[in-house]
Amino acid sequence: MSSDWQPRIVGFACRWCTYAGADLAGTSRLEYPATVRLVRVPCSGRVNPSFVLRAFQRGADGVLVAGCHPGDCHYTSGNLFTRRRFSLVKRFLEYLGLEPERLRVEWISAAEGQRFAQVIREMTDDLCRLGPNRKMREEP
Amino acid sequence: MRFLPATALPRWLERLRGDGATVWAPVDEDGVVVLRPWEGQPIASRYVNPLNSLKDVLLPRTETILEFEGRPTDLAVREPAPPQSQVVFGTRPCDAAAMELNDRVFLEGTFVDEGFRRRRETTTVLTVACTVAGPHCFCRAVGGSPTAPRGSDLVLHPVENGYLPEAPTSRGEKALRAASDLVEDVEHPDPREAGRTVAMPLAERIALDGLAARLRDHFEHPCWDAISRRCHSCGLCTFVCPTCYCFAVFDSLRVTRGRRQRGWDSCQFKDFLLMAGGHNPRPTRKHRVRQRFLHKLCYFPEAYGEYQCVGCGRCVAGCPVGLHLPAVVDELGEVLG
Amino acid sequence: MSDIQARLREIARRLLTEGHVRVFIGFGPGFEANRPVPFFAADPDAADRLLLDEFCAAGLARYVLEEVREGPVGLVARGCDGLGLERLLADHRVAREQLYVVGVSCRGVVDPDRACAAAGEEVRAARVNGETVTLITPTAERSFPRSACLLDKCLRCQDPTPRIADVLLGEAIPPGERDLAHVDAVERMPSDERYRFWARQFERCLRCLACRQVCPACNCVSCSLDRPEWLERGTGLAEQFMFHFTRAYHVAGRCVACGECERACPAGIPLGLLNDKFMKDLRDLFGVAAPHRPGDVEPLGKFCPDDPEGWHEGGEGT
Incomplete structure (x- = not known):
């Protein structure tokens, strides 16, 4: 692995909270590594667990699923389903052998630009330590 | 007669591997015996047949036919690298015979399947003859034998502490030459004879005489409704079968590049024949189950003069609802007389 | 069992004679005496061929899906069959009045x-x-x-008697609590070892779909596993992980632990270990006492405002 290797993170961001939070991080000129590719989704509840696996399959080193804090969902309860679903999915992917650091689920509101930048920094550090993901990844 | 001590086996296979061939051998994985590329791991000895047959080696579950890259107006297409030579150790006489049946489909006649031909010609089949038959075996009922050389390049007849090799082809003779210093000369009666005395109770219960013609006359017999009713339409029987060869062709695309692949398909899947527009010529279990058994017991014999079954017993052992060839032949025998 | 078998035949004959059911699903003689096969009695005389012994292995619930299309169905149900039927009922794939369930208690099936x-x-x-x-x-x-004798699925069974039966033959045996300790053994492996373990299992997979086809919870009219945009047909390891992840996740909270998938798998893949991991987490995180017994709403179709965040409590080896 070359020393300038940078992990690739696929981030699924809810358009009401986390995506706006990421915007805030940008307009506030907060610095964080350019390792995340955000995919805007209407709600964290939109994130089919297969999306996560597909991201790993096609070369992601880490995946972030992020949405509104419980109670703040634009659709009232979308993120409460997400919470149940991804509690199981994260544990299951670990059960299949994935390192826990590779998948993160976070609540990041539109006001939490700082939090968004911090999560990306933490994830990038963790993934740099782990190196490229080879598990569940398809042959190039 | 030549004798290869069992202790010399790994050394021999190691030499074959050293020649650049992929060596396949049966290994025990979590209690399931599977043919795997061999890299020195312990070779399974107590097995009737591995989960995957020779088909997995010669007609892989998925193989790339061509690769492409570029844009629709500027597309580079290339063929995958030609197959490397392979040696398969530990296959059984039934599986070896099954490949000759597949040869007839892929290599006879005006169209020769190049992918299959190239693999076939670079593969050496080292068969280990059977000294016992499993409870599901019935090779004798379909013209085979536990020691038959058909389809094998080399047959290794197990005897105490080793094998008596018999090389029906020059490819087999060549593989054996790699073991010339390991082989000894011994006196031994014809080991093929041992095949005659192997007890095979299941084979005695299967009567195939004249079945093909009777099936042809009873295409619409209501018995097919009853027989197929318990089928769950999975592809287990076809995928474990060494003689089933149906495949599908499909593309996988990755932005600017992709692969055209072929992989196993099963006539038992409900959308096997589903066409654009929604027409399905075999919409029900009855159609599909009848197709499978008529293909094996009627169409194939009409085209090639032999049944498309080698009696390996995998469908017998595998089908979760007991809808396997001996059972169907039995049920047909009852209704068609 | 022979007394129960006689009563079963009698009930089936009566149901068919009186026209209450169009077909009665049970077991009949197989090619080998110790392997009975699913049998469909369509007329009163066929009821006399029904048999019930310690070798009746296949699950019957899944057949109902096809058979009810043409009229009401009777069937014999052990505990696992009963749970499968409850699944189909909860999923609104069949209506209760289309079924006549003859319950029997099962002490395990001999392999x-x-x-x-x-x-x-x-x-x-x-x-x-x-x-x-x-x-x-x-x-x-x-x-x-x-x-040393029974099918794996029966060794873990805690539901010997069906909960839904129009008539129960013999005595009811109370249900027990499923032991999910076999999941712990996999959880305790280091993650790389765990990955190698599953990769080895999945590499054997032939993708014959027997696991899906026998499953009473896999009752969807069309399945994402048949759609190339969700699952490519290739059998590379990445697609095998996608297949097994999707199959297990789609029955998470809906699996009735009948064990048919594992019994049907020709490659000996421990599918129950996947299903039971979800069960264990549903139990431990969300307090679903017996996730395999269908309730009003399946656990992933609802939430509680104070559900825990399982990803914090997850992590290696817990």
Whole structure:
């Protein structure tokens, strides 16, 4: 692995909270590594667990699923389903052998630009330590 | 007669591997015996047949036919690298015979399947003859034998502490030459004879005489409704079968590049024949189950003069609802007389 | 069992004669005496061919899906069949009035291969009594522990009697609590080892879809696993992970632990270990006491405002 290797993170961001939070991080000129590719989704509840696996399959080193804090969902309860679903999915992917650091689920509101930048920094550090993901990844 | 001590086996296979061939051998994985590329791991000895047959080696579950890259107006297409030579150790006489049946489909006649031909010609089949038959075996009922050389390049007849090799082809003779210093000369009666005395109770219960013609006359017999009713339409029987060869062709695309692949398909899947527009010529279990058994017991014999079954017993052992060839032949025998 | 078998035939005959059901699903003689196969009695006389013994292995619930299309169906149901039927009912795939369920209590099904290995010769008959199983061979009658004779799915079963039955033959056996400790053993492996373990299992997968086809929870009209945009047809390891992840996740909270997938798998993939991981987490995180027994709403179709965040409590080896 070359020393300038940078992990690739696929981030699924809810358009009401986390995506706006990421915007805030940008307009506030907060610095964080350019390792995340955000995919805007209407709600964290939109994130089919297969999306996560597909991201790993096609070369992601880490995946972030992020949405509104419980109670703040634009659709009232979308993120409460997400919470149940991804509690199981994260544990299951670990059960299949994935390192826990590779998948993160976070609540990041539109006001939490700082939090968004911090999560990306933490994830990038963790993934740099782990190196490229080879598990569940398809042959190039 | 030549004798290869069992202790010399790994050394021999190691030499074959050293020649650049992929060596396949049966290994025990979590209690399931599977043919795997061999890299020195312990070779399974107590097995009737591995989960995957020779088909997995010669007609892989998925193989790339061509690769492409570029844009629709500027597309580079290339063929995958030609197959490397392979040696398969530990296959059984039934599986070896099954490949000759597949040869007839892929290599006879005006169209020769190049992918299959190239693999076939670079593969050496080292068969280990059977000294016992499993409870599901019935090779004798379909013209085979536990020691038959058909389809094998080399047959290794197990005897105490080793094998008596018999090389029906020059490819087999060549593989054996790699073991010339390991082989000894011994006196031994014809080991093929041992095949005659192997007890095979299941084979005695299967009567195939004249079945093909009777099936042809009873295409619409209501018995097919009853027989197929318990089928769950999975592809287990076809995928474990060494003689089933149906495949599908499909593309996988990755932005600017992709692969055209072929992989196993099963006539038992409900959308096997589903066409654009929604027409399905075999919409029900009855159609599909009848197709499978008529293909094996009627169409194939009409085209090639032999049944498309080698009696390996995998469908017998595998089908979760007991809808396997001996059972169907039995049920047909009852209704068609 | 023979007394119950006689009563079963009598009930089936009556149902068919009176036209209450169009077909009665049970077991009939198979090609081998110790492997009965699913049997569909369509007329009163066929009811006399129904049999019920310790070798009746296949699950029957899934057949209902096809059979009810043409009219009401009767069937014999053990505990696992009953849970499968509850699944189909909860999923609104069949209506209760389309079914006539003849319940029987099941003490476990004998695996003829396993029993043959234990007894050293072909087993003709068997009796399951508590912790031992008596195997009757042409030369002997001997007892063995359950684990040496029964199907894996039966060794873990805690639901011997169906909860829905229009009539129950014999005595009801109360349900127990499923032990999910076998999941712990995999959880305790280091993650790389765990990955190698599953990769080895999935590499054997032939993608024959037997696991899906026999499953009473896999009752969707069309399945994402048949759609190339969700699952490509290639059998590379990445697609095998996608397949097994998707299959297990789609039955998470809906699996009835009947064990048919694992029994049907020709490659010996421990599919129950995947299903049970979800069960264990549903139990531990969300307090679903017995996730395999269908309730009003399945656990992933609802939430509580104070659900825990399982990803914080997850992590290696817990």
